[in-house]
Amino acid sequence: MAIDLKPQSAFAVAQQRLERAAQVMNLPDDSLRMLKEVKRELTVHFPVQLDNGSVHVYTGYRVQHNISRGPAKGGLRYAADLTLDMVKALAMLMTWKCAVVGIPYGGAKGGVTVDPKALSKNELEHLTRRYATEIALLIGPERDVPAPDLGTNAQVMAWIMDTISMHTGHSVTASVTGKPVDVGGSQGRHESPGRGITYLTLEGLKYLRIDDETPTVAVQGFGHVGASTARLLQDAGLRVVAVGDSKGAVYNSKGLDLAALREHRQYRGGVSGFKKADDLSPRELLELPVTVLVPAARENQITAENASRLQARLITEAANAAIAPDADDILHDKGIFVLPDILANSGGVVVSYFEWVQDLQAFFWEEEEINTKLHHVITRAFYEVLHLSVNKRLNMRTAAYALAVQRVANANSVRGIYP
Ligand code: GLU
Secondary structure (H helix, E strand, O other): OOOOOOOOOHHHHHHHHHHHHHHHOOOOHHHHHHHHOOOEEEEEEEEEEOOOOOEEEEEEEEEEEEOOOOOEEEEEEEEOOOOHHHHHHHHHHHHHHHHHOOOOOOEEEEEEEOOHHHOOHHHHHHHHHHHHHHHOOOOEOOOEEEEEOOOOOHHHHHHHHHHHHHHHOOOOHHHOOOOOHHHOOOOOOOOHHHHHHHHHHHHHHHHOOOOOOOOEEEEEOOOHHHHHHHHHHHHOOOEEEEEEOOOOEEEOOOOOOHHHHHHHHHHHOOOOOOOOOEEEOHHHHHOOOOOEEEEOOOOOOEOOOOHHHOOOOEEEOOOOOOEOHHHHHHHHHOOOEEEOHHHHOOHHHHHHHHHHHHHHHOOOOOHHHHHHHHHHHHHHHHHHHHHHHHHOOOOHHHHHHHHHHHHHHHHHHHHOOOO
16 A cells, blocks of 8 residues: 655644544534634735835735634744645634633634744834734634734734724724733733643643652743743642753753753753753653653654653643644553643633733733633633543543534534525
């Protein structure tokens, strides 16, 4: 039999995972067909004048996969390798993410094919404002609400909110989440992805009854999400023994001084060469004998090639699609408990939801209240997925997908088909 060695499209992988979930829930074919495609995909090409006076034409996207449960929701990614296929896959993932934690949104994703680090602040602002204008026909508090993702941040969200507001003639703070607190952002939004990952990891450890030792942790990725996750897990009493970034990784079995490591990274541009720790390659970090592994960097880090060498007991999949589909069964057979991406990294969008609610009601909550509400939503979702996983003998990813897909299918079905 000929083996197809073509790299699989990210959207095809997302569709396969949907099909598997649909199968275990006995979803009718009509229902599956409606969920397999994205609802809208907008591609825009637009010019930006660079600081040297030349004009560059960029390509951007906004894709809405499903809006049956509420407005479209999802981040904007600025990355040099961004494609429409990837944005479609990530938009579908957002639909499941919002459904699995039970917040009233559909799923969307967008972004621009650009390396944001290669632009000056002035160029980044012009690119952002023009891109926001191009996709403005889709955006709004009741329609589609963007947020930060890889390569974008609170400042970029402030520019987008300002651009939409200028077009509308008044401030529309609820059109975007992940904004700075000065312009309708929420307390706790910045740290919410790391906080969600931490709450879930602690629930996972409790379920696995790993309470007789100080659990050790390796975190791959020391960007915004990885760094705050490492710190929050350490604050919760776990021992962070390894941290890696795109260039290297460091390991100390007694635990790392994370504040000193952050300073070192700022000064040296990477974690490698940190005193009081041994250097490792980013791949070696994944194979360490730790209790918890948190891949918080990029997609496809754990594949059929390295999955059998992993030694962690629990993996919290912080980065979207960090585990390739061909690795799932290997990890399951090894008895490694996986908290899948749509559950593990939902903290960001849950607090985005709180931000949107606060903007709409113009009444803001204290950080403690936000964190308590986040804990409640995440823990409820964890146990709902766990029950399905135990009752139907599914791994946690399939259970999370199945729960989410069923909720969206129910919304489609109860609404019926127009006209
Ligand atoms: N980009 C984040 C994610 O993928 C946050 C999305 C949001 O807050 O809308 O979950």
